[in-house]
Amino acid sequence: MWILVYIFFIILNAIAYFVPKNIKKSEIYSTSIFAILFGFITDEVLNLHLNLYGYFNHGFQWQGFFSSFMYFIPINNLFLNYFPVKKGPLIKAKYIVIWTLFSVLFEWLILQTEYLYYNGWKLWYSALLYPFIFLILYINLIVVRKLNNSEKC
Template sequence: MLYVSAVTILLAVIVWLMPKNMQRRDIYILWISVSFVEIIVDVTLGSPVFGLYYFAGEDKVSPEALGLKLIMAPLFGVIYFNYMPKRFLRFLPYWLIWAAFSTFFEWTTVYFGYLTYKNWNLWYSALFYFAAMPLMRWHYFYIKHEE
């Protein structure tokens, strides 16, 4: 839990200091959207029904893990959306890099004991990230407020 807490603090500092290419209301909407998707996916797949993985050494989602999920995933999302290229051809390498980075970061959470796989493996996550990134891009351009 210490590793993920440290990463969350670092992400908060990065997001606070980075130049923003988005409007505050877009950040707000994306924060809620990313939190919602993160919680629904993890509570569903980590539930006793599926039991594919769990967090923080517990078979259920603890309040501490839930709190971190409500902060950490949206912070990654703000960075992802803030620097995401508008043109699709430029988005392709960005997409692949973020999918690879997300998979690597998930591996580090497994390594440091925050995430424990039961009936899941890292390749499933890589496929999920590969599919989710373009969907997130579509969602961003759908909700984005023009200046």
């Protein structure tokens, strides 16, 4: 049943690829690398080191590694592409809450497919962490923009 997860990943990547872009290619590239690195570090600590959750079976799994690229990059790009940068803090907070709800729902659905399993982790932990994760992704975009606009050395 986990094949449904990959089908979703393919659809998600197609959407991320074909939507009109509101961020520059250099921002997509930079923030995608950050999102992958951030995801890998998180998985290294919570999955492989602390064994709180995992993909398919205990330990490193190539399917989980590969799917990280298929998930972290399009989610990062879609989240940042439509982020309400010029809106007030309340609108930004609502936007992050919507992405958090989507992420928690998606994580719950993935749990039903045996693609992801918990070994001490709880879904509500994710619900508490997702807002911070999305905020970090947005802060990274701000840093990338500042670096792109800074004077050349």
